[in-house]
Amino acid sequence: MTVSQNGWPIDPPRTARLVDGTNTKLIVVDGPGGDILMYVARQFSARVESLDAPGPADDWGYAHRVIAGTRVWSNHASATAIDLNATQHPSGKRGTFNANQVAAIRAILSECGGLIRWGGDYSGGSPVDEMHWEIVGNFDQVAEWVRNHGNPGPSNRPTLSLGSTGDDVRDVQRVLNAWYPRMDPLVVDGVFGALTRSRVVYAQERLGLKADGIVGPLTWSALGFR
Numbered sequence: 136m137t138v139s140q141n142g143w144p145i146d147p148p149r150t151a152r153l154v155d156g157t158n159t160k161l162i163v164v165d166g167p168g169g170d171i172l173m174y175v176a177r178q179f180s181a182r183v184e185s186l187d188a189p190g191p192a193d194d195w196g197y198a199h200r201v202i203a204g205t206r207v208w209s210n211h212a213s214a215t216a217i218d219l220n221a222t223q224h225p226s227g228k229r230g231t232f233n234a235n236q237v238a239a240i241r242a243i244l245s246e247c248g249g250l251i252r253w254g255g256d257y258s259g260g261s262p263v264d265e266m267h268w269e270i271v272g273n274f275d276q277v278a279e280w281v282r283n284h285g286n287p288g289p290s291n292r293p294t295l296s297l298g299s300t301g302d303d304v305r306d307v308q309r310v311l312n313a314w315y316p317r318m319d320p321l322v323v324d325g326v327f328g329a330l331t332r333s334r335v336v337y338a339q340e341r342l343g344l345k346a347d348g349i350v351g352p353l354t355w356s357a358l359g360f361r
């Protein structure tokens with residue numbers, strides 16, 4: 136079996152999948168590998184930079200090719216790598232994201248439990264590649280991550296809106312602080328006030344949800360709650 140740099144088989148069964156909350160499609164490997172990449176793409180669009188920004192289509196997944204200048208199959212050949220907003224983050228160029236964006240990128244990588252590498256972290260022989268994200272975990276590790284973190288479907292949590300109080304509100308405040316680490320943190324006081332509402336609207340806009348400031352089943356789910 137021929138594999139790409141990360142050990143995943145090349146030319147696997149694969150599908151063009153729509154990134155939730157965007158008009159962008161990426162061709163990724165079927166199964167959990169595709170699921171974790173779609174998680175990265177959605178979080179990137181919601182928290183770092185919209186994938187639907189004006190300009191040429193520049194988000195890519197599968198490509199049958201080797202790593203430039205080598206005979207090693209690229210992780211794009213196994214449909215386990217994606218390039219996001221490639222024209223704004225050209226290969227070889229460092230510092231194409233601002234500090235806010237890098238903080239959000241670090242948070243997303245951390246949520247992926249070390250199973251995803253960002254090309255901005257390449258060192259040694261590989262040129263830095265800030266558009267590029269790839270799987271570095273094996274199939275079983277990724278499958279387990281998806282079981283624990285994959286799309287949970289609509290949540291059963293209670294719907295929250297301006298004036299709600301309690302531990303559920305605290306959970307929302309905590310996750311919004313984690314998502315937007317460079318914004319003024321919300322006070323985790325369990326009171327759904329105007330500032331919490333405006334942060335919810337901000338997240339909803341970036342998630343492609345109806346930006347109504349109400350945390351219902353779809354918003355809960357998009358925020359990662361079951």
Ligand SMILES: [Zn+2]
Nearest residue numbers: 216217218267
């Ligand atoms: Zn790439």
